[in-house]
Amino acid sequence: MRQGAPNRLVAEHLNIPRGTVGWWRSEDRKARGERYEQPTDCPNCTGREFDEIAYAYLLGLYLGDGHIVSKTKQHRLSIFCNATQTGLIAAAEEAMRKVMPLPNVSQRHKTGCVEVKSYTRHWTCMFPQHNPGKKHERPIVLEPWQQGIVDAHPWEFIRGLIHSDGCRITNWTTRIVAGEPKRYEYPRYFFTNVSDDIR
Numbered sequence: 001m002r003q004g005a006p007n008r009l010v011a012e013h014l015n016i017p018r019g020t021v022g023w024w025r026s027e028d029r030k031a032r033g034e035r036y037e038q039p040t041d042c043p044n045c046t047g048r049e050f051d052e053i054a055y056a057y058l059l060g061l062y063l064g065d066g067h068i069v070s071k072t073k074q075h076r077l078s079i080f081c082n083a084t085q086t087g088l089i090a091a092a093e094e095a096m097r098k099v100m101p102l103p104n105v106s107q108r109h110k111t112g113c114v115e116v117k118s119y120t121r122h123w124t125c126m127f128p129q130h131n132p133g134k135k136h137e138r139p140i141v142l143e144p145w146q147q148g149i150v151d152a153h154p155w156e157f158i159r160g161l162i163h164s165d166g167c168r169i170t171n172w173t174t175r176i177v178a179g180e181p182k183r184y185e186y187p188r189y190f191f192t193n194v195s196d197d198i199r
């Protein structure tokens with residue numbers, strides 16, 4: 001194993017569960033005082049380029065109705081979507097994968113809603129707005145690099161906000177055109193959020 005054999009191969013060779021091998025490996029690391037760092041593709045920690053359009057959209061989703069869990073053994077970014085809005089669910093998952101392809105992404109279906117989750121502690125690097133407490137009870141200020149992305153891709157950002165905490169309705173009116181009443185329909189977009197900073 002110290003030569004780099006993956007847990008899976010060792011488990012197959014010895015015919016024991018993979019989890020057992022993982023546990024042995026972590027105990028062995030502990031005994032030798034080694035710390036294991038999970039590999040990451042976090043743009044903040046690796047300095048790599050990332051999809052800023054996907055990020056602008058994801059930032060809107062996160063500020064609207066997303067949240068980050070960051071505890072000792074639990075790290076994830078969660079976006080809650082209405083179960084009927086399947087396009088939105090797919091878009092949320094795609095944006096997570098585009099910003100950080102490495103972490104696992106999963107969907108949890110509950111009554112009427114779907115939680116899209118991506119598991120890594122590095123979402124706190126990408127969303128430094130994460131802090132204890134509710135978003136509307138603390139100041140929300142964008143970092144200069146985030147502001148730059150929002151300025152470059154404002155529509156993607158707004159799209160994320162509307163998708164998470166907004167709605168679209170169709171208004172209509174009638175006008176007389178050439179003596180006949182004619183019906184006109186036009187879309188209206190709403191965004192509601194209790195945080196003054198986010199609004």
Ligand SMILES: [Zn+2]
Pocket residue numbers: 042043044045122125126
């Ligand atoms: Zn990071």
